[in-house]
Amino acid sequence: xxxxxxxxxxxxxxxxxxxxxxxxxxxxxxxxxxxxxxxxxxxxxxxxxxxxxxxxxxxxxxxxxxxxxxxxxxxxxxxxxxxxxxxxxxxxxxxxxxxxxxxxxxxxxxxxxxxxxxxxxxxxxxxxxxxxxxxxxxxxxxxxxxx
Amino acid sequence: xxxxxxxxxxxxxxxxxxxxxxxxxxxxxxxxxxxxxxxxxxxxxxxxxxxxxxxxxxxxxxxxxxxxxxxxxxxxxxxxxxxxxxxxxxxxxxxxxxxxxxxxxxxxxxxxxxxxxxxxxxxxxxxxxxxxxxxxxxxxxxxxxxxxxxxxxxxxxxxxxxxxxxxxxxxxxxxxxxxxxxxxxxxxxxxxxxxxxxxxxxxxxxxxxxxxxxxxxxxxxxxxxxxxxxxxxxxxxxxxxxxxxxxxxxxxxxxxxxxxxxxxxxxxxxxxxxxxxxxxxxxxxxxxxxxxxxxxxxxxxxxxxxxxxxxxxxxxxxxxxxxxxxxxxxxxxxxxxxxxxxxxxxxxxxxxxxxxxxxxxxxxxxxxxxxxxxxxxxxxxxxxxxxxxxxxxxxxxxxxxxxxxxxxxxxxxxxxxxxxxxxxxxxxxxxxxxxxxxxxxxxxxxxxxxxxxxxxxxxxxxxxxxxxxxxxxxxxxxxxxxxxxxxxxxxxxxxxxxxxxxxxxxxxxxxxxxxxxxxxxxxxxxxxxxxxxxxxxxxxxxxxxxxxxxxxxxxxxxxxxxxxxxxxxxxxxxxxxxxxxxxxxxxxxxxxxxxxxxxxxxxxxxxxxxxxxxxxxxxxxxxxxxxxxxxxxxxxxxxxxxxxxxxxxxxxxxxxxxxxxxxxxxxxxxxxx
Ligand SMILES: Cc1cc2nc3c(=O)[nH]c(=O)nc-3n(C[C@H](O)[C@H](O)[C@H](O)COP(=O)(O)OP(=O)(O)OC[C@H]3O[C@@H](n4cnc5c(N)ncnc54)[C@H](O)[C@@H]3O)c2cc1C
Numbered sequence: 154x155x156x157x158x159x160x161x162x163x164x165x166x167x168x169x170x171x172x173x174x175x176x177x178x179x180x181x182x183x184x185x186x187x188x189x190x191x192x193x194x195x196x197x198x199x200x201x202x203x204x205x206x207x208x209x210x211x212x213x214x215x216x217x218x219x220x221x222x223x224x225x226x227x228x229x230x231x232x233x234x235x236x237x238x239x240x241x242x243x244x245x246x247x248x249x250x251x252x253x254x255x256x257x258x259x260x261x262x263x264x265x266x267x268x269x270x271x272x273x274x275x276x277x278x279x280x281x282x283x284x285x286x287x288x289x290x291x292x293x294x295x296x297x298x299x300x
Numbered sequence: 301x302x303x304x305x306x307x308x309x310x311x312x313x314x315x316x317x318x319x320x321x322x323x324x325x326x327x328x329x330x331x332x333x334x335x336x337x338x339x340x341x342x343x344x345x346x347x348x349x350x351x352x353x354x355x356x357x358x359x360x361x362x363x364x365x366x367x368x369x370x371x372x373x374x375x376x377x378x379x380x381x382x383x384x385x386x387x388x389x390x391x392x393x394x395x396x397x398x399x400x401x402x403x404x405x406x407x408x409x410x411x412x413x414x415x416x417x418x419x420x421x422x423x424x425x426x427x428x429x430x431x432x433x434x435x436x437x438x439x440x441x442x443x444x445x446x447x448x449x450x451x452x453x454x455x456x457x458x459x460x461x462x463x464x465x466x467x468x469x470x471x472x473x474x475x476x477x478x479x480x481x482x483x484x485x486x487x488x489x490x491x492x493x494x495x496x497x498x499x500x501x502x503x504x505x506x507x508x509x510x511x512x513x514x515x516x517x518x519x520x521x522x523x524x525x526x527x528x529x530x531x532x533x534x535x536x537x538x539x540x541x542x543x544x545x546x547x548x549x550x551x552x553x554x555x556x557x558x559x560x561x562x563x564x565x566x567x568x569x570x571x572x573x574x575x576x577x578x579x580x581x582x583x584x585x586x587x588x589x590x591x592x593x594x595x596x597x598x599x600x601x602x603x604x605x606x607x608x609x610x611x612x613x614x615x616x617x618x619x620x621x622x623x624x625x626x627x628x629x630x631x632x633x634x635x636x637x638x639x640x641x642x643x644x645x646x647x648x649x650x651x652x653x654x655x656x657x658x659x660x661x662x663x664x665x666x667x668x669x670x671x672x673x674x675x676x677x678x679x680x681x682x683x684x685x686x687x688x689x690x691x692x693x694x695x696x697x698x699x700x701x702x703x704x705x706x707x708x709x710x711x712x713x714x715x716x717x718x719x720x721x722x723x724x725x726x727x728x729x730x731x732x733x734x735x736x737x738x739x740x741x742x743x744x745x746x747x748x749x750x751x752x753x754x755x756x757x758x759x760x761x762x763x764x765x766x767x768x769x770x771x772x773x774x775x776x777x778x779x780x781x782x783x784x785x786x787x788x789x790x791x792x793x794x795x796x797x798x799x800x801x802x803x804x805x806x807x808x809x810x811x812x813x814x815x816x817x818x819x820x821x822x823x824x825x826x827x828x829x830x831x832x833x834x835x836x837x838x839x840x841x842x843x844x845x846x847x848x849x850x851x852x853x854x855x856x857x858x859x860x861x862x863x864x865x866x867x868x869x870x871x872x873x874x875x876x877x878x879x880x881x882x883x884x885x886x887x888x889x890x891x892x893x894x895x896x897x898x899x900x901x902x903x904x905x906x907x908x909x910x911x912x913x914x915x916x917x918x919x920x921x922x923x924x925x926x927x928x929x930x931x932x933x934x935x936x937x938x939x940x941x942x943x944x945x946x947x948x949x950x951x952x953x954x955x956x957x958x959x960x961x962x963x964x965x966x967x968x969x970x971x972x973x
Binding site for chain 1: 400825943944964965
């Protein structure tokens with residue numbers, strides 16, 4: 154969470170994306186000069202299959218207000234099937250998230266291909282808007298006794 | 301303490317306009333472990349790279365971050381520069397502050413804050429980077445080409461001419477593919493057989509080519525440079541070593557009424573047959589489903605119901621008891637050239653396609669598809685090149701061509717453009733006019749797509765010189781009225797409904813991938829698109845490679861292609877294969893998984909999720925040779941580095957180099973505080 158000079162809540166969103174589809178799609182959004190919210194930070198991984206659910210938990214623990222996980226569309230995985238494993242893993246994780254005190258609405262799972270710059274912009278903007286409405290994620294900070 | 305150098309690039313104005321690069325460099329300089337931090341106008345330029353190199357030397361850096369464009373753009377450039385200074389290239393990374401920052405934000409303050417944070421995250425990651433060694437793997441210098449249409453033939457010849465052995469596997473009894481069925485070819489109208497058959501013979505006789513026809517690839521294991529391929533040689537029922545192709549067997553065969561696949565059902569063949577007179581190899585096969593002897597055997601008959609072909613064969617080549625055999629081959633690179641099939645005009649359609657009931661589902665005898673028209677127009681075809689109606693053998697005076705049947709029609713299952721139909725329809729109208737001088741050809745089209753060298757001129761010729769009438773519009777219905785076919789349509793330019801009579805109608809049906817190709821793709825671990833065409837690695841920059849290293853694509857198996865395109869792709873794959881084989885060892889990025897055998901409990905979850913079969917079993921034994929445990933091991937040649945194993949491993953004993961947990965947690969921690 155961050156606050157701007159006028160004190161308004163500026164959500165922080167961490168995005169875990171695969172190298173081949175979504176990262177490249179985000180590159181395309183750049184080359185197409187699609188303007189979007191500056192609140193998202195991307196961490197590049199080879200495949201969504203590499204994304205450990207604990208990465209998501211860690212991001213929230215460190216103060217993220219929202220998380221995006223995005224990779225190749227179901228049939229398009231560069232590694233044939235990594236994204237299928239990811240999909241199953243995250244379906245399960247979403248169920249667990251609430252139990253861990255994380256509102257599942259703070260997490261976006263999406264498929265953005267290398268040719269979908271526009272979709273990436275929408276995913277970014279929609280997530281930031283949604284998280285902004287939800288307000289800062291404070292549950293973990295409160296547990297840790299931080300202000 | 302780490303000694304990391306940060307190099308912030310302005311990219312001219314591209315980054316500098318929205319990101320305050322000096323501020324980024326200044327703030328990064330204060331970060332623990334950062335020994336040097338500067339900004340410069342063009343980091344990728346020669347002077348820019350020199351700044352990086354000089355700093356490595358003078359500041360004794362052990363890590364480098366270039367904050368500039370996407371790593372997809374220049375990661376290789378900077379890693380090379382770093383390596384030239386003797387620093388391990390995998391200690392250098394890029395922070396993307398152009399595509400992911402300056403280009404997509406306007407607020408300079410916020411963009412600069414973001415750039416700083418992104419750089420900080422990469423700095424923290426690089427602190428945990430370790431030197432990695434490029435992986436070297438041996439390479440078997442023998443290529444496999446799957447499918448021997450024009451694409452496969454061209455690829456195989458080019459590779460073989462480069463001095464490398466090639467194994468060619470073709471599923472049909474003869475090589476040649478669809479091109480062997482064509483009459484004359486656009487845009488030059490040269491006879492297809494005349495340009496193709498010499499190439500077929502060349503392939504057959506090439507000393508570097510091992511041709512296996514009537515065969516299929518059954519299993520593929522291994523990895524780039526080191527594939528093991530199992531090929532099923534289907535039983536021909538003819539001993540290829542003894543047969544001299546005299547044709548006496550076919551003459552003797554009593555069943556002469558089998559519809560010929562080569563003549564698209566417009567002609568017939570015998571049960572023992574070569575598909576066409578110029579077939580290569582000129583060795584017949586017995587179609588067991590059509591052969592009286594095998595049909596008798598299937599019914600349990602002890603006696604041979606017929607043995608006419610064996611009696612006719614003077615070389616004792618006919619072998620009714622021949623079985624499928626298997627051939628194993630060690631292969632270094634694979635070219636897939638399995639081509640296409642046409643959207644069927646019949647009622648039976650695969651899932652997702654609906655077919656064309658409004659055109660009679662192929663039940664109106666004089667409504668045919670483009671390939672059937674090719675056979676009618678072909679001098680070697682069932683009519684000797686006379687264009688006549690299949691129903692009564694009469695010459696059609698009014699012929700109507702319908703374009704985009706199946707293509708560009710999401711409602712019927714396919715949204716893509718088949719690309720070649722505009723051209724072959726124009727060709728058909730010309731061939732027709734050249735044979736039926738007083739006939740009139742009419743074409744219903746959506747758009748005329750004639751992009752290609754000499755293509756637009758070709759379609760203009762069809763219209764202007766050969767008088768083809770082009771009507772922009774869609775035909776809503778075809779139905780029989782006595783001898784004629786009624787064509788009910790709508791002219792979208794004039795806005796008029798049309799009802800016209802035709803003697804024959806030709807449907808330019810969509811190009812689709814070969815049936816069962818998904819299975820082959822899975823055998824090869826190559827990906828395919830939603831239609832079943834093979835996926836290229838990159839549509840622009842790596843069009844003939846797949847994402848599976850060592851597997852290449854040529855021709856219409858990748859998307860609809862005409863002959864010039866297919867041949868160009870084929871030669872490109874040959875260049876790729878020969879390039880690969882020019883080295884004795886292959887180099888691979890070291891982004892592969894490694895197992896910590898001391899932690900691994902041997903649950904093999906990783907093995908189950910690995911898309912490549914890269915996980916092997918490693919036996920750990922004590923000094924006396926007693927088995928202590930069996931753990932997972934990664935074959936670095938097979939591993940492609942997706943990291944799914946690591947995210948799955950319950951004991952965290954497998955790690956993906958370059959993307960370890962340590963590195964990623966460091967990056968996450970640096971992002972949000
Ligand atoms: C009506 C019509 C007219 C045309 N006219 C022209 C023209 O005038 N000019 C032009 O440039 N193009 C023309 N074309 C296009 C042309 O046919 C293709 O461009 C060309 O045939 C593509 O070659 P290919 O080798 O990729 O595929 P194909 O010709 O389809 O060959 C593929 C080969 O692979 C084999 N195969 C398939 N699956 C397997 C497997 N699993 N294992 C082993 N082998 C397998 C097949 O049996 C076949 O031999 C026309 C197409 C049509 C439909």
